[in-house]
Structures are given as structure tokens and as C-alpha cells.
Amino acid sequence: MRIATWNVNSLRARLDRTLNYLREHQVDVLALQETKVKDEVFPDGAFEEAGYQAAHHGFNQWNGVAVVSRIGLEDVRTAFPGQPDFAKPGEAPQVEARALGADCGGVTVWSLYVPHGRGREDPHMAYKLRFLHALADDAAAWLARNPSAQIALVGDFNVAPLDTDVWDPQAFEGLTHTSAAERAALDALTGAGFREVTREHLPAERLYTQWDYQQLRFAKDQGMRIDFAFCSPALAERVTSVSIVRDERKGKGASDHVPVELTIE
DNA sequence: ATGACTCATTACATGAGA
Numbered sequence A: 001m002r003i004a005t006w007n008v009n010s011l012r013a014r015l016d017r018t019l020n021y022l023r024e025h026q027v028d029v030l031a032l033q034e035t036k037v038k039d040e041v042f043p044d045g046a047f048e049e050a051g052y053q054a055a056h057h058g059f060n061q062w063n064g065v066a067v068v069s070r071i072g073l074e075d076v077r078t079a080f081p082g083q084p085d086f087a088k089p090g091e092a093p094q095v096e097a098r099a100l101g102a103d104c105g106g107v108t109v110w111s112l113y114v115p116h117g118r119g120r121e122d123p124h125m126a127y128k129l130r131f132l133h134a135l136a137d138d139a140a141a142w143l144a145r146n147p148s149a150q151i152a153l154v155g156d157f158n159v160a161p162l163d164t165d166v167w168d169p170q171a172f173e174g175l176t177h178t179s180a181a182e183r184a185a186l187d188a189l190t191g192a193g194f195r196e197v198t199r200e201h202l203p204a205e206r207l208y209t210q211w212d213y214q215q216l217r218f219a220k221d222q223g224m225r226i227d228f229a230f231c232s233p234a235l236a237e238r239v240t241s242v243s244i245v246r247d248e249r250k251g252k253g254a255s256d257h258v259p260v261e262l263t264i265e
Numbered sequence B: 001a002t003g004a005c006t007c008a009t010t011a012c013a014t015g016a017g018a
Helices: A012-024 A043-049 A123-145 A180-191 A197-201
Strands: A002-007 A029-033 A053-057 A065-069 A074-077 A099-104 A106-114 A150-156 A227-231 A240-244 A260-265
Touching: A002 A106, A002 A150, A002 A227, A012 A029, A029 A106, A029 A150, A043 A053, A043 A065, A053 A099, A065 A099, A065 A106, A123 A150, A123 A180, A150 A260, A197 A227, A197 A240, A197 A260, A227 A260
Parallel strands: A002 A029, A106 A150
Antiparallel strands: A002 A260, A029 A065, A053 A065, A074 A099, A099 A106, A150 A227, A240 A260
């Protein structure tokens, strides 16, 4: 069984790439982030033709998360229980389209798009920290209820846990993604009993999952490692290999992120 | 170096991303 996660940065701009990727990599379950599409125009039909069911959650051109599966798709949840809301200036608070969970082939897969933060003093940063801590609280409760639960929390976490997860730590000083508060918030997931399996299987330094579009970052291999997979203990035991699909960043029309795959026995 | 980021939008400039 293969589960993958990918911040696709607009599904409509990359539908062909997505379908080709599913086929070429024999993916059973794909968690997508930043689909940038509202539910009414989500391309269900294209996934059906490829043999996949799809569950999507998106209000507008921002955010948007999906799980597509060819091994079953049940009990779709469009937010985690404690997921915080966010109020844009002059607007009512909204629980944004940043989490979608579904049961696929005996595994509960959550596609997660953690808020960016925008700046250390920005209200969006407090939202980001609330989001991660609330997720960790829920994750701990799920494990307390069922210690042998099969749960994968995958997606774009927008935190670089180690200095070697960014191409130049000094370039991020005072900005987002590398602060102690962000790293502590992400650590809360391991505190909840989950294991970040991509690091376990790929411990090498400077393995990136995202390269900015600007400044020829990919050509210079100046990226960030911010896409991860936190698995419940019972599921982590079943992971036999992890792959970062670097080739997907190449060529015209690439997302700034690449897929990360888990192979599970 | 003749270029220098990409996406979506009641679009042709702006917001958002990282």
C-alpha cells in the first residue's frame, strides 16, 4: 500500500501532472493540499476515470484539501474537532479548508495544510501555532481512545524542524518556518505519541520537499523540508520505505512542492 | 543575460504563498 502527500499548488493548473503521477507511482491514497479550487468545480470525473474516489474540501481560491483513494474512502471529515478558525480583517471567523480526514483501506488519512504564519508578529502566526497545538491535542485523544489506531497525519506543515531543513538558516532569521515556537508546536505531534516517519527513513541532511519559484531556487537546490508524515505507532511500524519525489519539481508547470510517499506493508 | 516566480480572481492589479 502506498500513501502519498503533495502540496499541488492549484489542482486545475496541474491536473495532468497529478493523474500522471498517480499512475506512474502506483499511489493508492493521495493527500493533496492547496488545491485552490471550490468544491463545485473539483474535477471528480478525472479521478473517477483513473479509478479513484475523491473527497475534497474547498471554499474558494485559497487553501483546499483532498484525499483521493483507489482502496476505499469512508467517513470523510472536513475539519479536525478542535481546528481553530481565523478571521480575515473585516470578515467573520471561518474554519478554513485546511484539513480533510478519511478512512482508506483501514488507515485514517488526514490531509493537512498548516497555516503559513506570514510573519512572527502577524496574527496568522498565532493562528498557525493554535492550529498545530489543537491538532496535537486531538491526535493524543485519538490514541488514548485506541492505542492501536492506524492514523497518518500528512501534508504541508510549513515548519522546518532542523536548521539543515532550510538551505540557509540565516536567511530565515526573524522570519517564519524556523522559530522556536513553530518547532515546539510541531514537536507537540511527537509529544502526542506520533512518529515522523519520513525523517526515520530519510535522515540525510538537506533533503528538501519545497523550492521557491523565485531566484532559481531549484536549480541551485536551495529548498526547504516542510512536508511530513506523522504516523500513529501501529502504522509507523508498517512503513517500509519513504520517498521524496524530487523529479516532480522539474520541468515547466511544476508545483513548488514535490510528493512525499510512504510504502506500507 | 535579450531575464529575473506562480497561482486565482465578478482579473488587466492584487493577495497570497514560502
